[in-house]
Amino acid sequence: MGPFLFLFFAIFTVVCAIGVVVNKNAVNAAMSLLLSLVGVAGLFVGLEAYLLAFLLLLVYAGAIVALFLFIVMLLDMKGDDRPRLAAVPMLARIVAVALVAAGVVSFIARGHLPSPPVQVEPAIGSDLKVYAYQLFTTYLLPVQILGFLLLIAMLGVIVLSKRFEGMDDIK
Amino acid sequence: MMTPDLNSYLVISVLLFAIGLIGVLIRRNTLVVFMCLELMLVAATLALVAFSRYNGTMDGNVFVFFILTVAAAEVAVGLAIIVALFRRRMTIQLDELNTLKN
Numbered sequence: 001m002g003p004f005l006f007l008f009f010a011i012f013t014v015v016c017a018i019g020v021v022v023n024k025n026a027v028n029a030a031m032s033l034l035l036s037l038v039g040v041a042g043l044f045v046g047l048e049a050y051l052l053a054f055l056l057l058l059v060y061a062g063a064i065v066a067l068f069l070f071i072v073m074l075l076d077m078k079g080d081d082r083p084r085l086a087a088v089p090m091l092a093r094i095v096a097v098a099l100v101a102a103g104v105v106s107f108i109a110r111g112h113l114p115s116p117p118v119q120v121e122p123a124i125g126s127d128l129k130v131y132a133y134q135l136f137t138t139y140l141l142p143v144q145i146l147g148f149l150l151l152i153a154m155l156g157v158i159v160l161s162k163r164f165e166g167m168d169d170i171k
Numbered sequence: 172m173m174t175p176d177l178n179s180y181l182v183i184s185v186l187l188f189a190i191g192l193i194g195v196l197i198r199r200n201t202l203v204v205f206m207c208l209e210l211m212l213v214a215a216t217l218a219l220v221a222f223s224r225y226n227g228t229m230d231g232n233v234f235v236f237f238i239l240t241v242a243a244a245e246v247a248v249g250l251a252i253i254v255a256l257f258r259r260r261m262t263i264q265l266d267e268l269n270t271l272k273n
Contacts, residue, residue, distance in 0.1 A: 006175040010183045017187050017210055021194035026202050033206050036187075040213050043183065046175070047224040052235050056213075059239050064209065064246045071250045072202060075257050085266075096196045104189045108182055115177035116225050134233050146240050153244035160251040 006046055013039030026072045034065045051128060180221035187214035201253055201263040205246075212242050 016039060019032030037060045044053035085093070135143055187210060194207030216235045223231025257263050 003174055006179065010179070013183065014186050014190070017190045020203070020206055020210060021190055021198065023203075026200060029203050029206055033210065036210065037213065040187075040217055043180065043217060044220055047180070047220050049220050049224070049232055049235075052216075052220060052232060052239075055236070055239055056216075059243055060209070060213070063243060067246060067250060068202065068206060071254065074254065075202075075263065089266075093197050097193050100189050100192050100196070104185055107185050111181070111185075112178055113181070116227075130229055131233065131236070134229055135236070139233055139237075142237060146237060149241065150244055153248050157247050157251040160248070160255050 006043070009039050009042035009046065012036075013043065027069065030065055030068045030072060033068070034061050037061050037065070051131060177221055177225040181218060184214045184218040184221065187211075187217065199265045201256070201265060204265065205249055205253070209242065209246065212238060 013036050016032045016036035020029045020036065023029040023032060037056060041053040041056045041061075044050075044056060191207040191210035191214060194210065195204050198204050198207065216238050219231040219235050219238075223229065253263055256268075260268065262268070
């Protein structure tokens with residue numbers, strides 16, 4: 001990937017991610033998340049993981065952000081015009097954000113890994129056959145566990161969203 | 172301007188993760204906190220894909236597969252919990268959910 005394209009996608013991703021955090025409106029935050037995911041998919045294309053870029057758009061942007069928007073509309077929240085925080089939680093937040101920022105700065109300043117040069121041949125991550133081979137040989141057990149996890153998640157969501165009549169004592 | 176190497180991808184990944192973490196720390200709307208959690212997951216996948224590309228292996232990419240699946244399941248369950256919470260308490264603001272405090 002050329003340096004300009006990388007820079008474009010990187011700045012786009014980070015700016016949209018900041019938009020998720022600073023937006024007062026939950027719908028706007030979800031839209032910023034969507035744009036940020038598109039930027040990450042562009043970075044994946046730069047890393048020659050084409051299948052993963054496509055899956056990221058399909059699963060995250062297609063399914064997850066749509067689900068978020070659906071829930072935001074379902075709950076119909078009012079705006080975030082809420083009383084300001086007391087002094088102690090505000091101070092705790094500022095300290096926590098400062099600690100995270102210090103970690104990021106120290107990583108950028110000192111965390112330089114030796115970067116192996118990218119091979120001239122195409123990356124093996126761009127070959128679909130390798131995915132299928134790995135998923136059905138080395139990672140066969142995790143695939144089955146994931147299937148089971150999805151089943152459990154489906155059952156859990158059904159139980160969570162069901163209204164139980166006459167069971168008010170269960171809280 | 173030099174071509175992007177492993178470190179430049181890792182810097183983007185760290186920035187995304189930090190932004191997500193800051194969002195989790197300072198936002199008070201449960202839905203937005205959940206979105207920031209998703210942002211942190213995506214940052215981790217970006218680091219995995221970058222390592223996998225620059226080391227010439229495949230395992231990082233396959234792990235991203237699994238992370239995508241688990242994230243989908245997690246979002247489904249988490250949003251169901253948020254809806255159940257809203258039904259019972261009529262709020263999803265984090266500073267009003269203080270039953271354990273009193």
